[in-house]
Amino acid sequence: MPSTSFESRIPRYLRVYDLVKGRIETGEFEVGHYLPPEPELERIFNVSRTTVRKAVEMLAKEGFVYIKQGKGTQVLDFRATQHLQYITSFSETLREKGLTVKHTQLRVVRAVPPESIAEQLKVGTDSEVLRVSRVTYASGKPIALIANYLLPELFPGIEKRIAGMSSLYSFLESEYDVRIDAATDYITARGASEEEASQLHIAVGQPLLVVRRVTHSGGRPIEVAVLRIDADRYEYCVNTKERPPRRKL
Numbered sequence: 001m002p003s004t005s006f007e008s009r010i011p012r013y014l015r016v017y018d019l020v021k022g023r024i025e026t027g028e029f030e031v032g033h034y035l036p037p038e039p040e041l042e043r044i045f046n047v048s049r050t051t052v053r054k055a056v057e058m059l060a061k062e063g064f065v066y067i068k069q070g071k072g073t074q075v076l077d078f079r080a081t082q083h084l085q086y087i088t089s090f091s092e093t094l095r096e097k098g099l100t101v102k103h104t105q106l107r108v109v110r111a112v113p114p115e116s117i118a119e120q121l122k123v124g125t126d127s128e129v130l131r132v133s134r135v136t137y138a139s140g141k142p143i144a145l146i147a148n149y150l151l152p153e154l155f156p157g158i159e160k161r162i163a164g165m166s167s168l169y170s171f172l173e174s175e176y177d178v179r180i181d182a183a184t185d186y187i188t189a190r191g192a193s194e195e196e197a198s199q200l201h202i203a204v205g206q207p208l209l210v211v212r213r214v215t216h217s218g219g220r221p222i223e224v225a226v227l228r229i230d231a232d233r234y235e236y237c238v239n240t241k242e243r244p245p246r247r248k249l
Helices: 012-026 038-045 049-061 090-096 115-121 168-176 194-200
Strands: 065-068 072-075 080-083 101-111 129-138 141-150 182-191 207-217 220-230 234-237
Touching: 012 038, 012 049, 038 049, 049 065, 090 101, 090 129, 090 141, 090 168, 115 129, 115 220, 141 194, 194 220
Parallel strands: 080 234
Antiparallel strands: 065 072, 101 129, 129 141, 141 220, 182 207, 207 220
């Protein structure tokens, strides 16, 4: 393979990082397999061993690879996968994947929701609901912008109790004894706006998964969540069984 030219002013280790990460994301470097040995990476990218090591250390820190002393560098499954047969929160899914989760810009406000949210919560279009918003980080990088719309009568005083929350569903269950027993997810995709791209540290137009979830407890809707997720780092898994009954033609 011809060597890669590094003519830009971007540090060489960042260029190597981007190139290796790109090959992991496209599957050229397969999950579960090992990266080429350091000498081969040096040759492929025409850089020093120090540059290769610095780039690989960055990839390891962000969960793309795992450095096994004496064995090599193994490619990890970098996508967090949410299995839709279970009602799990976004944060719970990330943690199950072994990622460190942190929320920033956590805010709770009373607001009149968009008409579509009010309809799904079965409240009047002029009714106030609780809006819980935050930026969620996975292993040090922003991955999602989340807004949850809650019925205020079910969660009194949440503004004073939510600080330090790790998972909204776990918080609601432990603090308010709410049992979430059903959820419906609506999943679409679009490009990131300039504001979204800035908050998520991605390029404008990069694909986002947009998820709208309606959760129920005791047969009534209690929450609508809207998530805008970096699509390069998250996926949904749907398990289905059997074909539907045949229709007579």
